[in-house]
Structure formats: structure tokens, C-alpha cells
Amino acid sequence: MQNQLRSSLTTIEKAMEHIELDMPKAEKGVAKAARRIRKELQVIVKACKAGRIAALEVIKNK
Numbered sequence: 001m002q003n004q005l006r007s008s009l010t011t012i013e014k015a016m017e018h019i020e021l022d023m024p025k026a027e028k029g030v031a032k033a034a035r036r037i038r039k040e041l042q043v044i045v046k047a048c049k050a051g052r053i054a055a056l057e058v059i060k061n062k
Contacts, residue, residue: 005047008040015040 015033 005044008043008047011040012037 015036018033019030
């Protein structure tokens with residue numbers, strides 16, 4: 001799970017760099033990078049939700 005989060009964060013950072021580089025060039029690259037960021041953020045949200053559920057289970061079992 002941590003590797004997946006790290007990978008998602010790295011992908012987001014790269015996509016943000018591409019957005020900055022592509023801004024003057026073309027809107028097409030920006031749209032593609034934005035879609036990638038949105039996808040990776042969904043992965044992070046799912047991981048956070050799973051973490052919250054796991055934390056609640058630990059609290060319940062104590």
C-alpha cells in the first residue's frame with residue numbers, strides 16, 4: 001500500500017511538472033496531465049479510506 005501511495009505521489013509530481021512545462025506550449029498536454037493527477041488522487045483517496053477503516057478496527061478491538 002505504501003509503495004502504491006509513493007508511486008501515486010511521484011506520478012502526481014511528474015504530471016505537475018509536465019503541466020508547468022506544457023502551459024505555454026499546448027493545452028492538450030495539460031489536459032492529459034490533469035487527468036493523470038485526478039486518477040492518482042483517486043488512488044490516494046482509496047488508500048486513505050482503507051487506512052481509516054483499519055484504524056477504526058484497531059480501536060474497536062481494544
